[in-house]
Every structure is written in structure tokens, then in C-alpha cells.
Amino acid sequence: MDTHATFSPASLAIEAGGVMLALTWADGRVSRFPALWLADNRPETRRGAEGQRLLDAVELPEHIVIRAAEIVAGGIEVSFDCFEDPSLLDPAWLRLNALDPASRAERRRVPQLWDAAIAGHPLPAAEHAAVTRDKAALLGWLRHVDRLGFALLHGVPTTPGAVCDVVSLFGYVRETNYGRLFDVVSVEEPHNLAFTAMALGNHTDNPYRDPVPQLQLLHCLEAAGEGGESIVVDGFAVAERLRREQPETFDLLARTKVSFRYVEPGAVDLRHAAPLIELDAGGDLRTIRYNSRSIGPIDLDPDALPGFYAAHRRFGRLLHDPAMTVGFRMRAGDLFVVDNRRVLHGRRGFGGGRRHLQGTYADADSLLSKLRVLERET
Amino acid sequence: MDTHATFSPASLAIEAGGVMLALTWADGRVSRFPALWLADNRPETRRGAEGQRLLDAVELPEHIVIRAAEIVAGGIEVSFDCFEDPSLLDPAWLRLNALDPASRAERRRVPQLWDAAIAGHPLPAAEHAAVTRDKAALLGWLRHVDRLGFALLHGVPTTPGAVCDVVSLFGYVRETNYGRLFDVVSVEEPHNLAFTAMALGNHTDNPYRDPVPQLQLLHCLEAAGEGGESIVVDGFAVAERLRREQPETFDLLARTKVSFRYVEPGAVDLRHAAPLIELDAGGDLRTIRYNSRSIGPIDLDPDALPGFYAAHRRFGRLLHDPAMTVGFRMRAGDLFVVDNRRVLHGRRGFGGGRRHLQGTYADADSLLSKLRVLERET
Secondary structure, eight states: HHHHHHHHHHEEEEEGGTTTTEEETSSOOOOEEEHHHHHHTTTGGSSSOOOOOOOGGSSSSOOOOEEEEEEEEEEEEEETTTTTSSSEOOOOHHHOOOOOOOHHHHOOOOOOOGGGGGGSSSSSSEEHHHHHHOOOOOOOOOOHOOOOOOOOEEOOSSSSEEEEEEETTTTTTTOOOBBEEEEEEOSOOHHHGSSSSEEEEOOSOOSSSSSOOOOOEEEEEEOSSSSEEEEEEEEHHHHHHHHHHOHHHHHHHHHEEEHHHHTTTTTEEEEEEESSSSOOOOOEEEEOOOOTTTTTOSSOOGGGGHHHHHHHHHHHHHOOTTTEEEEEETTTEEEEEETTTTEEEOOOOOOOOOOOOEEEOOOHHHHHHHHHHHHHHH | OOOHHHTTTEEEEEEEGGTTEEEEEEEEOOOEEEHHHHHHHHHBBBBTOOBBBOGGGGSSOOOOOEEEEEETEEEEEEEEEOOOSSSOOHHHHHHHHHSSSSHHHOOOOOOOOOOOGGGSSOEEEEHHHHHOHHHHHHHHHHHHHHHEEEEEOOOOOOSSHHHHHHHHTSOBOOOTTTTTTTEEEOOOOSSSGGGGGOOEEEEESSSSSSSSOEEEEEEEHHHHHHHHOOOEEEEEHHHHHHHHHHHHHHHHHHOOOEEEEEEEETTEEEEEEEOOOEEEETTTEEEEEEOTTTBOOOOOOOHHHHHHHHHHHHHHTTTTTTTTTEEEOOOTOOOEETTTEEEEEEEEOSSSOOOEEEEEEHHHHHHHHHHHHHHHOO
């Protein structure tokens, strides 16, 4: 895209007695900007182009009118009735933040949903040696995590703690009662069923925690002799399928809080209640929670319970539908990361041989920050 | 409460052809339990009384009928049509998780809202020497944080890093791009306005982060000569006042996502969009976000903007209403913790003398876990 040409204003008009500025761009797009919004976003309100704001919207006058506006060499000069000096607005900034439907749609991030069909292509992956040396390789790997909620990393040194070093490529370990990292091996009398050789259904980790861990990394130090195949499923794809096929079931799951808990007597008592399908204020998917080991007793009116169980079971079956799931085998040195708000993971039971994984949690905000910084650099 | 007597079942009845069990307790309360729910919560489905579940609801039969039920010495014995052996249910567990309206209401946690009037009493506080030695003192202090979203701690050693030691009393530091802890002092050319001597309006920290830091701790190593008074305000109390006085304004703020951002060129680019008043799936308050320094350009249809600005400004004015805010002066060795999802903090500008605070972030799940564990021990 030729940003220079696109971001050039062709003409402007003051509308509605000065409360609206209509800008026509070189590519024909028209963007309308309320005077109040322009006053609140003058360069004078910020420390530098991307700096922090110096003004609270509370401090603006109640009514703001544009007295004059003109396209000049350095941008768009706007005079407001309430400020002595005119402001010079940056057309590129205005275009990037414009409020017309097309500009708003361009800014909308839509997750790239996937199902079993992605197993027909190479899975999203990178080499450890590349991402530690090369910014473009790291950017590519982080983009997989952002867009698909899942990525593999091959050739990670099989030294204990290496999983935390991978986190430091993009962010910070989230320490919990399980430590900065945790070992997943078969042990006697484990506190947690993850530490046995049983198969584990597809699940998200730690729904009893608020905030839920956003990213989980699992690093294979030793692979089992047989079995132990890992499984991932895109919970957002399953939820959107449910929203399409059974909207009432989807709505019921999205508005019903379910309790989760994890207790180690005398040491840990984690509890949280939230929907299996959590939406944000805009109705977009925010967090999937599904974990049969930690779900608490359902707390609903008795007469509402059968309907909820039917919805829960319908969702649970879809989350295990082979058409939606992808299996792969972890070899020593492999690591996978999932967005634990979106992608469920599980494993088939394993038999002979010792299996040893190390896992850790991290938050996605730092990963997205790193991704944006790398996008400008590469 | 005499739990033994209360939790005694007096009589029971099988209803609706076996799909419902009605239990009448010694205190007269009647609780109805669907057969499906009872089958899903049999002791056989868990590893021990509070252990993890071994069963996914997906694995239960579609229709479950109670064949027989009887009060016996050890509890309530229930025979289901789909299982060979009867299950022995624990009455105390059933009462604690019962689904009748009174039992469900008893489990509902309601935050204890506050306003400027709490300044007429001693502020919620404890002594550092007490909470580090005495479980009951620590429990009391954590209860303040849980119920009020705010508490002071006096007599914290003025050694750098002590704020992280306080976190380790109940949980784990959330590391961010600001480090495990950050210093708040006046510096030249700061990246962040917090590091100047300016007054700061009441705000929540880091709304550009997802997950938002849930707890913030600020520890005073050196107090300023004059000014620098700290301010806190219960954002939940303000939001509930708005919900009561102007329900349409409240709804508009709760359904409108606003973008926040924090950029250090070449290093950090944190962005998140969420409402100023975020509700959970049940309509309860979940997170308040208010930060005039990091709020991004409002991304709404131009014709919807004036209404949003009016609502935003109304909320902002209420958050600074002296009837809602509490001021206090930090002395060296004082520390305060706020639930950053609920309580805003600010400060008046300060003049002569050096002021040095150290701050850190932590998550509330570990704090609540610690609180529940201590409640059983003390």
C-alpha cells in the first residue's frame, strides 16, 4: 500500500455548524471526525506522536466547535473555538484512527480459525536456533501464536529450564503455586492428575485461576516409548461452529458461570467461576474454559440444570470431534505453545518408557508487544 | 452456626419419577437436587473430598433416574438406574453446594463498597511485624484487601525490594516490562508520567495490559517534604452509584470497548481494548479501567461519539468526587495495596524533598487461595 498517497487528504468540509469535520482522502474514502474527538486528540494532548496523554477528557469544554480547517503543507490545520492557537493534525495518524466504517473494519483483528484440516499442511513451527538469532524468524513464530493460538518449536536444548529461556524471547514467566516451571512426569500419589500416565481429555489449563494463564509452553525433555501423542483443538473454531449450528446452546454457555477449583489441603485453594465460553463486551470470543478435572458442582436452579448439562455435553463432544482436533508426537527437544484462552490440549495415554515434559505459563500482552515492535523493525 | 444440626437431613422424597431428589433439612430448608447433578457429583467421581474429578460430564448417560434414596448413619445412600452400586452422599457437602435459592444466595460474595466516610474510621491496616509472624494478623489483612480492595501496611522495612517480600506472604510477583519492581521517583525525561512530580488524577494502572495487573503494591522508602498525599477511590462504589443514578450511562460504558496503549519506541508496544466498566457474564462488576494517560483514540461511529464522551466524563467526574475519595499521607515504611480492578489511586503534586516509592504487581488468585487456607487454619 502506498501509504503516502492513501493518507493524503484531498478535500475537507466543516459540517453541522462546526461540530463535524468531513475529510475526503486521495483514494476517495470519506472520514467524518467530531470536533470533540479532534480536540481530544490534538498533538498538544500527547507527549510525542505515541506518547502518553496529558489531558483527561473530563477537562475539555462541554461543547467544542471548529472555527476553521485547512489542508496545509504539514498536515491539516484546525482552529477550535475554545483554544487560542490552531492545531496541526497529522493526516497519517487521522487515517489510521479514522471512524468511518471501512477504516474501523480494517483495524478489526479476526482470529484465523482452524480444524483437523491444518494437519494436511506442515504445522505452524520454527527452529529454536533461528528464532534465537533472527528477528524475522522470531516474528514469524510469534505470528503463528497470535493468529492460530498454537505453534511448535523444534530443536530446543533438552536442558532443564530451557522452557523459561524460550519465554524470555518474548515476555515473562507467570509464576504460580506450581513454581516458575513444572515437571510433567509419572509420579506416585500425585496431587494432580496431569502427573500420571492416564490419557487426558482436551482441556484448558487452570480455569480455577483468575487471571487464567494466557500462554502455556510445554517442552519435551524425554519422549515416551509408545503413545503419549499430544492433541490440540481450536476452541474458538469449535465455539464459532456451535454459535452457527446451535445459537441457543452457545448463548446459554456464554451467560452461565461455572465454578472451577483446585485444592491441595493446607496449601492451595484456588476457585473461580466463569462461563465455559466467555465473551467480551463486543460479543467476541474471549476465553474458553474446559477442564473436567477441576469443574466444580454446577450452581444453577435445579430446573435449569438439565438444559445446561445438555449444552455442556454438546460443547464437550464437539471439542473432541476428530474433525476439529490435530494430533502430533513430541520428540525430545520439541516445545509447543498454546494460547490457553483459545486452544485446548490433551494427550493419549502412554505406556513403556519415561516421559518428561517441563511446562510454564506466560501472559500474551508481552508477546503481542514484542510482535508489534518486531513488525516495525523487520 | 451449629453446622452439625443444620447439615442434618430430616427427610427426603424422590420426585418427578426419579429425576429429582427433595431433601428437607433439620432447620426446615428444602433443597432439590436433579438426579443428573447428583450422579455427576457422587464421591466416586472425585479423588478424595476436595480432589480433582475423574469424570467428564460428557461420559454420563443422557438420562439418569434415582431408583432409591435413604438417610443412613453415614449420610444419604442413593441408587441410580445406571450404576450398579449405590453412592453414599455427604450431607454437609450437599448443603454447602445446595441449589435452592437460600443456599445459592448464601454463597454469593458481595463486595463491601465504601466512600469518603471510611476516612472517619481507622483505615484498613496492619503492622508488618504482625502479619509476618501471626497467621491471624495476616488473615485479617488479606480480608481487607479482599473485601475493600484496599489496605495499608505499616512498619515495612525501608530496604529496597521489601515490597516483593510482602507479595511473597500471599503470592507471586507479576513481572512486566517495568521489571519485578519499579521505582517511582522524579527523573529527567521520564518515559512514564508517573515518574514526575506532577499530580496524577485517580486512575487504575496498566489498562493497556491484558490481563490487567490485579493487585498493585506501593511501598514508601522516602516521603516528600510537602504534598504527595495519596488518594484512593472505590471504583465499584462509583460504578454502582452510576448504575443506580444513570442506568443508561452505566450500560453505555459497560458495552463500549475503549482502547488503551503504552509505547516506548523500539521496546514496548502494549495495547488493549476493553470497557471502562467491565461486567462479568452475570452482570456483576469485574474490572474498572480509567487512565487518562493511556486511553487511546475512542473508536466509535462519529454519531455515537458525543454520547460516549458525555458518559465517560460523567464517570470521570464521579471518580474524583470528594464524597467518594479518601486521602492519606504515606510515611517511610508505609505500604498500600489496591485491587487494581476495583480501586483507583492518585496523588497530589509534591514539592520540596525527595520522594521514593517502590511498586510491584501481583495477581489476586493466590491471595484468595492463601486467605481460604488460613481461614481453615485459624
